[in-house]
Amino acid sequence: MSEATTSIGAAAPVAKVGMYRWRICAMLLLATTINYIDRQVLGVLAPFLQTEIGWNEIEYGYIVTAFQAAYAIGLLCAGAIIDRLGTRVGYAIAISIWSLAAMSHSLAASVIGFAAARFVLGFGEAGNFPAAIKTVAEWFPRKERALATGIFNSGSNIGAIVAPMMVPVVAATWGWQAAFLVTGALSAAWLVAWLLIYRTPEDQPRLSAGELAYIRSDPPEPTVRVPWSRILRHRQAWAFVAAKFITDPIWWFFLFWLPKFLHAEYGLTLLGLGLPLIVIFVLADVGSIFGGWLAGRFIKMGWSVNRARKTAMGICGLAVVPIVFAANADNLWLAVGLIGLATAGHQGWSANVFTLTSDMFPRRAVASVVGIGGFAGAVGGMMIATFTGFLLQTTGSYVPVFLMAGSAYLIALLVVHLLAPRLEPAQLDGAGA
Known part of the structure; x- marks a missing residue:
């Protein structure tokens, strides 16, 4: 523990330092919620739109792949752009793009039209996680x-x-186009609030001096931007990339095919999908918070970051295994x-995997590392989308996908x-960097 941390801990316990940083976390929570509402609308409406528009399983796979392709391209660019422009401007640009793209789905009337709208949506939504992770690195101690x-x-x-609660009702009342318009408008409202509220900790007048000192209690880091070529020399970066490439496709499958699975296997109607999907994602919500809390609890017990993080990841990974029977x-x-x-297991895993970036890389490189890893995850998502489309069109069986999920x-x-056997920080400025 550093002297700065010791003195702050002795003079001003965490509970008395201030809580403004958690308001910023709440903004990130709201942005991520809207991000997933926007991308989930198509998944919820897919069984209905498949009849309305007339696409088959392979064509639906291509529509999902269009989103994944743009998401991959966007992530490859977003991290570096956000590191260069900063979180306030970078986040604003990203959400402007995805808000307009979400609403543009209402104009689509063909497979090509939906694929085009999904492509732009994926490109804009790619900025969310690099910006959010970088914001956490700026606003929170390690x-x-x-x-x-x-x-x-x-x-x-x-x-x-929220999507399966809201979207079927809106679609049944005002038509499926209204579902895309309403959810896109939520993004625009968040953008206005972000531009009015957000500043970096040093420029935020509402932040107390004590809380700023607490946020900056970790040892100081250089601020020079790190190019990808230097980042990718390190095994730590490839550890994060591999984790995203292997497991992100499973989450994409959950988002875009669970409504179709429940409809096909159990005959659920559009309105009937709501409760099962709500239960599934409530459990995922609990898993996300529990996974992050669990690693922190292990660290407070005196465990090393390496042991705590990997134990939490292992527990979350084991929770996914029983899906092979689903x-x-x-x-x-x-x-x-x-x-x-x-x-739940995936989201607990994901909370810890994202945190690997700030465990092993300085703040100035975090968004770039997240962007590179997210690119790998989106490429994996493209592969599983195309594979699932062809699999279901030819066999109608979900068994192979659930087997992959259980082992991934x-x-x-x-x-x-x-x-990364010890999760050692990457020495970006050392002789070997």
Whole structure:
């Protein structure tokens, strides 16, 4: 523990330092919630739109792949852009693009039209996580980052809960086009609030001196931007990239195919999808916060960051394994329980995987590392989208995908451990950098 941390801890306990940083975390939570509402609208409406527009499983796979392709391209660019422009401007640009793209779905009337709208949406939404992770690195000391990440990352589950609650009702009342217009408008409203409220800690007049000192209690870091070529020389970067590439496709499958799975296997109508999806993503929400809390709890018990992070990741990975039985479950709620446990495991895993970046890289490189890893995850998502489309068109069986989901996380943890056995910080400025 540094002298700065010791003196702050002695003079001003965390509870008395101030709580403004958690308001920023709440903004990130809301942005991530809206982000997932916007992307989830198509998944919720997919069984209905498949009949309305007339696409088959392969064409739906291509529509999802269009989103993933743009998301991959956007992530490759977003991290570096946000590191260069800063979180306030970078986040604003990203959400402006995805807000307009979300509303543009209402104009689509063909497979090509939906694919084009999804492509632009994916490009804009790619900025969310690099910006949010960088904001956490700017606003929170290292020991609170996993919890803050878990909290804002839970917005992905809240969005996935709100979407099946809201979208079917809006679509049934005013038409499916209205669902895209309403959710896109939420993004625009958040943008206005962000521009009015957000400043960096040093420029935020509402932040107390004590809380600023607490936020900056970690040892100081250089501020020079780090190019990708230097980042990718380090095994720590490849550990994060591998974790995202192997496990992100499973989450994409959950988002875009669960409504279709429940509709196909259990005959659920558009309005009937709501409750099962809500239960699944409530469990995912609990898993996200629990996963971040668990690693922090282990660290407070005196465990090393390496042991705490990987133990939490292992526990979350094990929670996904029982999903291998979901495809053959003869009861709807048994399937929902198995899938909900898996989504909880994924989100707890994800909270810790995102935090690996701030464990191993300085703040000035975090958004770039997240962007590179997110690119890898989106490429994996493209692959599983196309594979699932062809699989379902030819066999109609979800079994192979659930088998992949059950094994992916433990394989990814092994790869992370082999590449970063001690989670040592990358020496970006050392002789070997």
